[in-house]
Amino acid sequence: xxxxxxxxxxxxxxxxxxxxxxxxxxxxxxxxxxxxxxxxxxxxxxxxxxxxxxxxxxxxxxxxxxxxxxxxxxxxxxxxxxxxxxxxxxxxxxxxxxxxxxxxxxxxxxxxxxxxxxxxxxxxxxxxxxxxxxxxxxxxxxxxxxxxxxxxxxxxxxxxxxxxxxxxxxxxxxxxxxxxxxxxxxxxxxxxxxxxxxxxxxxxxxxxxxxxxxxxxxxxxxxxxxxxxxxx
Numbered sequence: 001x002x003x004x005x006x007x008x009x010x011x012x013x014x015x016x017x018x019x020x021x022x023x024x025x026x027x028x029x030x031x032x033x034x035x036x037x038x039x040x041x042x043x044x045x046x047x048x049x050x051x052x053x054x055x056x057x058x059x060x061x062x063x064x065x066x067x068x069x070x071x072x073x074x075x076x077x078x079x080x081x082x083x084x085x086x087x088x089x090x091x092x093x094x095x096x097x098x099x100x101x102x103x104x105x106x107x108x109x110x111x112x113x114x115x116x117x118x119x120x121x122x123x124x125x126x127x128x129x130x131x132x133x134x135x136x137x138x139x140x141x142x143x144x145x146x147x148x149x150x151x152x153x154x155x156x157x158x159x160x161x162x163x164x165x166x167x168x169x170x171x172x173x174x175x176x177x178x179x180x181x182x183x184x185x186x187x188x189x190x191x192x193x194x195x196x197x198x199x200x201x202x203x204x205x206x207x208x209x210x211x212x213x214x215x216x217x218x219x220x221x222x223x224x225x226x227x228x229x230x231x232x
Contacts, residue, residue, distance in 0.1 A: 009037075010033060010037060010123065011033060011037040011038070011039070011119070011120075011121045011123065012029050012032075012033050012037065012038050012039070012121065012123040012124070012125050012162075013038075013039050013040075013041055013112055013115060013116040013119070013121050013123070013124050013125070014026045014029050014038060014039070014040050014041070014065075014125045014126075015041055015043075015108050015109070015112050015124070015125065015126045015127070016040035016041060016042050016056055016059075016060065016067070017042065017043075017052050017056060017127075018042070018052040018053065018054075018055035018056030018057075018058075018059060018190060018191055019052060019055075019127075019190050019191060019192050020173065020177075020186055020190045020192050020210055021127030021128075021129065021165055021173060022056075022126075022127040023059060023182075023186050023189070023190045024127065024164075024165065024173055024176055024177045024180070024182070024186060025125050025126070025127040025164055025165065026038070026040060026059070026060075026063065026065065026125075027063070027177070027180050027182045027185075027186075028164055028176070028180055029125055030063060030065065031180060033123075035063065035064050035065060038065050039065065039066045039067070039068065039119070039121070040056070040060050040065050040066070040067040040068070041067075041068050041070060041108075041111070041112045041115055042056045042057075042060075042067055042068070042069050042070070043069075043070050043071075043072050043107075043108055043111070044069060044070070044071050044072070044073060045071075045072045045073055045075050045076070045101070045104065045107075046073040046075065046076040050196065051191055051196050051198055052191040053069070055189060055190060055191040057069075058189065059189055059190070062189075068115060070111050070115070072107055072108075072111065075101065075103070075104070075107065079101065079102050079103070096135045096136070096137075097135065097205055103138075104138065105126070105128060105136075105138035105139065105143070105147075106138060106143075106147060108126070109124065109126065109144075109147050109151065109161065110151065112124050112126075113151045113155065113157075113159055114155075116159070117155055117157050117159075122157070122158055122159055122160050123159075123160050123162060124159055124160070124161045124162065125161075125162045125163075125164070126144070126161065126162075126163055127163075127164075127165050128144065128163055128165070128166065129163075129165040129166055129167075129168060129173070130166060130167070131166070131167050131168055131169050131172075141163070141166050141167075144161055144163055144166070145161075147161065148160075148161045164176075169213060169216075170209055170210065170212065170213020170214070170216075171213045171214075171216035171217040171220070172217075173213065174213055174214050174217035174218075175217050175220075175221075178217070178221070187214070192206045192207060192210045193206060193207050194206045194207075
């Protein structure tokens, strides 16, 4: 019996970009809730790697999940960064890359929550992580928990924001994908590259983190070991 959804009536909205992390969360949600109880919300915000939108659409259709595309490109008029413009990727003095989009995850959670409430859904799933990440402040658990409280107060509704990857390394996220039977699927069909290069540029921070984690996991797997710390 499905532990999370024993009666077949709990539903979830997954914030879904078409990347490694959100696809892992989507496939896990399908396992936990059932495909008919999962919806995906994807955001078009002017990202330079717009190929991820095509990947997201294809994956959602392939997995049989209803997808809603939300246009939040207005954010381009009020902030500048390397994620939404053709600029060289670099870090500031605090180590945060200029690919960080101020307010992005807050905006995503807000719009996903508005959509979810309209559908009578309380569970929101986001693939953010504060273990192996690029230093983005809005990927931290403390932010997500505070946003959960804020959304509940703002809409007088009991949202439950789930972040399955929050304390996993990228290697552990690959392990989770493998245990879901989706490692090869995620390797082939997801997009991570910040520069929008199909198959990955291999040099941007996102590509480097993805490949490093994959090779670490495959090394442990070939040695017959579990990835450090994590055991599903």
